[in-house]
Amino acid sequence: MKGIDIRIGEIASPLGRVRDLRVGIGRIGSGTWEEPAGPTPYPSMTALRDWDRRLLGRYRPFYMPLCDLCCLCTYGKCDLSGGKRGACGITLAAQQSRVVLLAACIGAATHTSHARELVEYLVERNGRTFPLDPGGLQVDLHMPHVELVCGERPETLADLETILDYCNAQLIDLLAATHTGQEGDPIDFESKVLHAGMIDHVSMEVADVAQISAFDFPKADQGALLVPLGLGTVDTERPVILVIGHNVPPAAAILDYLADHGLEGTVEVTGICCTAIDMTRRSPSAKIIGPISWQLRYIRSGIPDLVVVDEQCVRTDLLDEAARLGIPVIATSEKNCLGLADRTDELSDALIEDLVSGRVPGVLILDPEKVGEVAVRVAVRRRPERAVPPVADVIALAAACGACGACKGACPSEKDLVGGMQAARSGDTSVLARMLRSCVGCGRCEDACPQGIEVHRLMVASCDECERFAIRTGRGPVQDIEIREIGGPIVLGEIPGVVAFVGCANYLEGGSEVAEMVTEFAKRRFVVCTSGCSAMAVAMHRDEEGLTPYERFSGRFEAGGVVNVGSCVANSHISGAAIKIASIFAKRSLSGNYAEVADYVYNRVGAVGVAWGAMSQKAAAIAAGFWRLGIPVVVGPHGAKYRRMLLGRSDVDEDWMVRDRRSGEEVYVGPVPEHLFIAAETKEEAMAIIAKLAMRPNDTSRGRSIKLSHYIDLYDRCYGRMPDDLHRFVRTKADLPLMQKEELLKVLEARGWVERAIPDPTLLPEEALR
């Protein structure tokens, strides 16, 4: 590319909201950076199809339809069961993959739209040329995903717009493929799912790098502060603002307004979901209440004087819930207008009066700064306090229960609510209180009850826990130096794996399971990462010494560290760290070189994602982004509702033949990693699976022996015996953990095991190797 000369003079526009200048061509940024362009910069949705098909040939979809029907066009409904095809000719398998693609598109679009909203806002606030700086001096490789996918090194906020244009275009193409009568091959749909996932991680990276840079969040900070989390941290003597959602600018503007007006410490700014995490990245005075499941519960506590909602994972009945207690609401997102009048252009005083007086239940304000002002000025004129029913009332209210079981049948956590209600009516509310720990706060039990009993409310009223916890706030990316230090041990297998606990809070048995798993793997000196709702769930549980995992373990990206990267969009730093290992440690060129780097990560980096409570379409997209990089993802039991797993067959040897890069020969590497996507039934099973999935073909013998010892140990804890598949993971005797060597050799010999070579494996075709 040569001879491009773009000069941009002064831009002035008569319009309030003008579409931004966007100049995009191949390379963006100053162009001083030089790395040869790889084979697939800005890949279209078939550019990496070959890589996808190699992965999907090994990890085949196992379909578990949520519905026999398709209802997407007016030919429908079509019954696709029993081998029948839809009026458009589609099969049930393809339809499941199509719906997965739709979900992945929705998820990735949500991140991409969020990223664009952030970038546009920050460009306006900080200027087009505001430099990107996600990691201070610690991070030279700013945006591994952008570099890997697009072959670009953006330098300013404005540079990000071109990246997002690309993401938009790709997602539109993918969404188009879900139209009636387009793609019909299930594996092609799955390949497109992977493409959506890859785009999703690019968009997440754009979003988080933009906000870290412009809001001065912790920059790859190993010592990111411990910040307060939990209902008990709220000083209810002060005015309380609640923010809910994922887009931090309105919340940041609230914090800024308080700072600018010397009101710090006089108003409690509390948050739920990712906005809460991101608030604390902006200011440690902000407080996190909890994950998505706390919305009903916290609003109903009557504590907030005002609710400010932005976007994503916000309960859609929040306006009604708030109105029941007279709590005013400010909506701040075009994506979530709540039916409220758009009063962005009115004077603040008028809005404040309307909200304080209760003349309106809420307003829509599409200007973060104005939200900041209005929110604070409304909150300080506090509303009269309300209260939840005292426990005595719970017993009285439970008396109406006819034990019909409708609540139980509606409960996604499958709680035995009938039992809880029966205990309560006979005076024992502790059963209900205990159940609250694994309640996702969805409220379906209340809607289902023919007696109109507010089951969830009674559970909350039964539980007087009001604890104070601590969470290390989101630190952002992993440092280059951290990668340099542990890239080797990870690739060689000496650090037994990187386990990331990410995603939503749709747990069957409560969030404590996540905390337990985090603790287990940190103790085993895996590198543990957390983000989003999972990061919060982890913080809400203490060990015997009263410490949360964040207090107990370091925040370094190191063996035994527990690294909260941040909100959902910070997930990109976890996958980004895997990419960085290929770049910084293994010196692979990233620029537009996706397949080679993914092949590297897949064969060498023992990373595993765990989305124990994965609920959303975003979670589906995030998972898909991990898959395309060859990183397996384990979900909790509800994750089976994503309609299909991607499972390897450890018992089919042909599936695990790979080409040795050195000899060019086909060799058996064992089922490592065994699956790309699997739902586990219990946390014990999950831990055994995670330990197994951390194995990689490239493990050195020393590394494999360490990984095996964890696998054997966790397997035994779960199943009470030696792994059925042990022999598949032992290549040479040197792979065996020293302590158990004799015992294991006996087992192996009984199974007819023979030694084999340790290859330098690749899934890529010959011609792709350089």
Next chain:
Amino acid sequence: MKGIDIRIGEIASPLGRVRDLRVGIGRIGSGTWEEPAGPTPYPSMTALRDWDRRLLGRYRPFYMPLCDLCCLCTYGKCDLSGGKRGACGITLAAQQSRVVLLAACIGAATHTSHARELVEYLVERNGRTFPLDPGGLQVDLHMPHVELVCGERPETLADLETILDYCNAQLIDLLAATHTGQEGDPIDFESKVLHAGMIDHVSMEVADVAQISAFDFPKADQGALLVPLGLGTVDTERPVILVIGHNVPPAAAILDYLADHGLEGTVEVTGICCTAIDMTRRSPSAKIIGPISWQLRYIRSGIPDLVVVDEQCVRTDLLDEAARLGIPVIATSEKNCLGLADRTDELSDALIEDLVSGRVPGVLILDPEKVGEVAVRVAVRRRPERAVPPVADVIALAAACGACGACKGACPSEKDLVGGMQAARSGDTSVLARMLRSCVGCGRCEDACPQGIEVHRLMVASCDECERFAIRTGRGPVQDIEIREIGGPIVLGEIPGVVAFVGCANYLEGGSEVAEMVTEFAKRRFVVCTSGCSAMAVAMHRDEEGLTPYERFSGRFEAGGVVNVGSCVANSHISGAAIKIASIFAKRSLSGNYAEVADYVYNRVGAVGVAWGAMSQKAAAIAAGFWRLGIPVVVGPHGAKYRRMLLGRSDVDEDWMVRDRRSGEEVYVGPVPEHLFIAAETKEEAMAIIAKLAMRPNDTSRGRSIKLSHYIDLYDRCYGRMPDDLHRFVRTKADLPLMQKEELLKVLEARGWVERAIPDPTLLPEEALR
């Protein structure tokens, strides 16, 4: 905006596929055009929310859920019936609107992706600076949608990229709003549906203007050629290529290859769906087989020697169907890869050998020129002929029918297939043959049959019709001069309306109904437009004199004309004509001035869209684009499956009060137009509704009397009496048709009718008027 200076030097890229240069800033093009920017250039998804809420306040959603459940996230399934909310708090009403938004996003994304694919291809083929010219000397206002929405006048192919970037970004925002826990207000969802529709028409306009310009399609040509349509037009002695889909470049490349190699007239190039129409716009030697419903039937006829598929509305089991007869397939779209190996980079000779020999069932070739060569060279090496079962076999095969009714229960056309099969087994195949006329060719009957009887195939075998029809090929936009000539009569109501028959072929009673309606309204001197599958359905029926409507009526955009604008994307010219009336006739400024122009169209342009067989998500998006402009859309009975209607209440007087622009007073205008979206049960009912919906508040008395006479007449034909609501449409005595004045006055007096004023109506708020 000033001081923008963008110079672009030579661009050379080492990559095969490089992402294009995109330079976008506010105004694109040469900038010589000067029109003051309106209030909403490049509107975001809430910029026109106020206009939407005015429309939706009058036309309220009537929800008819296709399902009580929501299955979009892993909290689900959630039962939303009986007032219950989902785990995310959503109501059933909001969920229906959410799914409509999802459909509209899929539809609009499909057109936008298609438009980008076209533009990128044509930029490569014809150059970035290739001038846009959709209408030759006849069209000055090239892109009314782009101007209205974006405030831009693109001049070159490359200018269109910026428009598409905007469309992408909007659709991504809209799609994000469908994520769990975003928007929850049904009316906000509906407003977003309208936004998606508006974007859809912009994208369609971009697509069709690009292809008209670069492929030299008829340019607003009143005398566009009559081209052959129907199975009977195919010369089966020649090699036959079948193309299916919507993206014309591969088909165009086939025609070009034939021309370049002197092979014209030696190979039959036949098509199904929109690619077929667009082929004939490129070359009148191409032949149209029929709409989407002909895919199974034509492939199974054994006539095609090769099938080339691109994207959209392609049966997803086409590879299997073709393989059964050994017909090779070439897939050409990234959106529809059919699981085939991508062999774009291989030598043509290798591909041709593999296809001809049957070594592979098909190949994926992502290069139109290569498709052109391979397709022709494969087709000329003809495959051995196959045949459909002769009629005697039908009787034998029908004997296996156990009259279980499964086929009937699966038939979207609700045909009494049991009766047909019973007649056939007793020797009378004419019943089946007759049923084929209203068969949508979906094949569900065959999959449903427990006896494995291929019901659809037997119907086809029973029917030996093999007719030759004629269709006037797609002419593209309406001329400025045509608008100048009939803009006045339309706005004044003297031309009783513009009726557009658009959309898919999911008819309950067959496409002949569309032809009948077209004929009826053309005879009544409405301006009639057609496009897509509807345009084809119209051509497939002859009047008593053996003429198809295209042969009988002129192709001018005039009273009594039947104007085929083209393929689906040409629908933008129909809505574009309404916008042009506001611009050319009424001199409204278009630039970024959506609400005012929509208010104009809504109150003054008596246009009605009819999507009698609307099936797809694209059709949903197209309809939404009409709605936002205030143009009502009537669908056939299957259209009720779009989950909600937008209905006015003629019996609620308050709903029909508007502000008179002259006096500023609130005045009653009557229910005109009564609905925005309604499914009709029968074509007679549809015609009465269409005539009614063509009325507008601004009709002059002369105009209203003409419209009323059609309404009264069609009402009587349908219901056998005087309209129940006659009095609502008569403002003054002068509104009454002269011939029936006395009779009507008596009716009116009996109903207590009083004269009222004819206002200059607007739905806009005071401050929006200038």
Next chain:
Amino acid sequence: MSRITPGQPAMLGGTRTATVIEKPAVLAALVKRAKRPLLVVGHRALVVGSDREYVIDLLARWAQKDSVPVAATGDTGPALRARGVEPARCISAMNLGQRLADPQWAGIDRAGPHDVIFIAGLSYALEWTLLSGLRHGAASLVTVSLSPAYEPHASFSLPNLSWTDWRSLVTEAFALEEGGA
């Protein structure tokens, strides 16, 4: 296909489904209980049902006998009139559905809201969607499908019946004389 599979088996998705009317007495009781009934007749009532007559013949005879107000949807009006029944309104099914879902609506003949509608003669898909709309939008309205195909979204529905069985059930339930009015 069982008697209470939806007439089009793919048309599932309701968590509550219509009570099936197996016996004429049940339908007769529904008729009797209705204080403000409305009979909705679509154009597909103009099919020859059993070998003896059009479906619309029976419906018209019942409407006449019991003075049930009739809403004619589609273009069914003239056929009803020809059978001696003047429809209270000719109205599109969608329009009617929206009004029935409005508690303020005064009814087809302005004599007050309807408590029960009987419906027949729409295409299966249209009747299905309309009944879905009513089930959700008009929760207190009782809807009775008279079609010979099971309609899960109705409050009460006939099962899937042959025309002959349909005729005998309806004739008995409506206490129609054999051989016509």
Next chain:
Amino acid sequence: MSRITPGQPAMLGGTRTATVIEKPAVLAALVKRAKRPLLVVGHRALVVGSDREYVIDLLARWAQKDSVPVAATGDTGPALRARGVEPARCISAMNLGQRLADPQWAGIDRAGPHDVIFIAGLSYALEWTLLSGLRHGAASLVTVSLSPAYEPHASFSLPNLSWTDWRSLVTEAFALEEGGA
């Protein structure tokens, strides 16, 4: 909630639904008919069912008595072993589902493909999705849900039952002695 509403009523969507096992004899017949049965036991079998014992106690007694090979999903293995039943495999439910859908698979004990699986002890949602996967992926496999909640995707399912009713039905069907093995 009727006996054959899905245990979670929103979990609808199948056009065919499980035959309900109302009587012990039906279940007993299924057991008898099975040539290569497999019992799948999930961790929720470790709940106290009736007041007398754990669900897993009954299942283990049956497996022992009739020598049914057992697949233990989740972390159910040790609990089975403690009850004298060594699982043929400890395997994740998803893994097992995929293998059952593979006609080439030699079975949990490599003694040949299974013709009938009996399943209990998974969470409702996981059992539901797994059975859906089997219904579509392993069309010739007969699946019998032993959970006390109706599972529409199984071939045969118990209805929604109280633990007491569940216990008595299963005890009789499996011909277990009262009081344990």
